[in-house]
Amino acid sequence: MAARIVHTVSKNRDSMLSAFFNWSGGKDSALALYHVRQSREWDVQKLLTTVTEDFQRVSMHGVREELLEGQADSMGIPLVKCRLPDAASMQLYDTRMMEVLARFKTEGIETSLFGDIFLEDLRAYREQKLAQSGIRAAFPLWKRNTRELIHEFVDLGFKAIIVCVNERRLDKSFAGRFIDLDFIKDYPEPADICGENGEYHSFVFEGPIFNQPIAFEVGETVYRDYTPPQAKDDEGCPSSALPGWDTGFWYTDLLPISSAPEIDKGKRESQ
Numbered sequence: 001m002a003a004r005i006v007h008t009v010s011k012n013r014d015s016m017l018s019a020f021f022n023w024s025g026g027k028d029s030a031l032a033l034y035h036v037r038q039s040r041e042w043d044v045q046k047l048l049t050t051v052t053e054d055f056q057r058v059s060m061h062g063v064r065e066e067l068l069e070g071q072a073d074s075m076g077i078p079l080v081k082c083r084l085p086d087a088a089s090m091q092l093y094d095t096r097m098m099e100v101l102a103r104f105k106t107e108g109i110e111t112s113l114f115g116d117i118f119l120e121d122l123r124a125y126r127e128q129k130l131a132q133s134g135i136r137a138a139f140p141l142w143k144r145n146t147r148e149l150i151h152e153f154v155d156l157g158f159k160a161i162i163v164c165v166n167e168r169r170l171d172k173s174f175a176g177r178f179i180d181l182d183f184i185k186d187y188p189e190p191a192d193i194c195g196e197n198g199e200y201h202s203f204v205f206e207g208p209i210f211n212q213p214i215a216f217e218v219g220e221t222v223y224r225d226y227t228p229p230q231a232k233d234d235e236g237c238p239s240s241a242l243p244g245w246d247t248g249f250w251y252t253d254l255l256p257i258s259s260a261p262e263i264d265k266g267k268r269e270s271q
Contacts, residue, residue: 016043019111019138020080020104023047025063025071027160027179028115028141028194030204031153033075035140037209042111042138047072047079048100050093054086061201062164066256070214071204087226094129101133111136117146117196146194150184158207161218162200167248169199175221176252203254219253 019042023029036042049068050059058068065081072079082100084093101112112135116123127137141149153160158179165175169191177183179202184193191199206213226247 017111018109019044019113020046020048020109021113023049025058025061025068026202027153027204030158030207030209032115032140034209036113044077047077049081051081051083052086053083062251063203063254064256067214067216067254074210074212074214101135105133105135111138114139115141117141117194118143146192146196150193154180156208158204160202160204163203163252164201165250166198172250175250176218215257216254217257219255221250221252224249224251
């Protein structure tokens with residue numbers, strides 16, 4: 001049964017700040033967007049997601065494009081896809097992202113929203129790049145306790161599945177697991193329970209921000225090794241993009257189910 005969208009009506013939409021949300025499809029994005037909608041401070045006009053040109057999947061998460069579109073359709077928010085080749089350099093990533101930001105700025109969008117929790121270098125990188133486009137950054141979950149956040153996520157009725165596991169930080173057996181109380185109980189220390197250090201990525205398929213669940217079947221789990229992009233400290237790139245980053249990941253494929261009920265689809269855009 002689909003979860004009901006709950007809004008706290010505290011502000012007129014005309015008084016809200018125009019924003020776009022950097023949407024990964026995972027639990028931190030979903031929980032941050034939930035709080036954004038509850039606060040009524042921002043009017044989220046678009047979702048922005050990076051998608052690989054070669055495989056039509058969410059970058060790093062490996063989720064198929066059809067399921068990403070299903071999330072956007074269920075929320076009723078237009079989806080913008082920034083397409084990148086597999087293993088794109090940071091220079092190409094910056095170039096294409098700046099093109100999208102410039103377009104958003106001309107459309108009157110003032111704020112970029114993120115689900116980041118505590119990575120200081122990543123936040124600094126995002127703020128630096130956004131400042132070049134005259135767009136502010138906001139982090140609704142910033143400095144929240146991650147164990148409290150994961151319990152809040154489950155208690156609110158969100159449902160998610162682990163789609164990507166970093167082999168150096170988490171056991172392969174967590175790939176394909178659902179985020180629930182058993183997951184929390186089995187999660188090892190000192191790995192961060194929200195995966196903020198890159199331990200895992202997830203796909204949210206039900207919860208209070210959706211009008212209906214996103215239907216899928218669980219496919220096979222496969223291993224993939226990446227070649228890290230070339231970057232230098234003085235370029236201001238996040239540390240996770242520098243040589244020496246983790247490169248081996250287990251991916252659990254999710255297969256869309258075409259029999260899911262049809263709903264009004266939001267406008268989709270590609271960069």
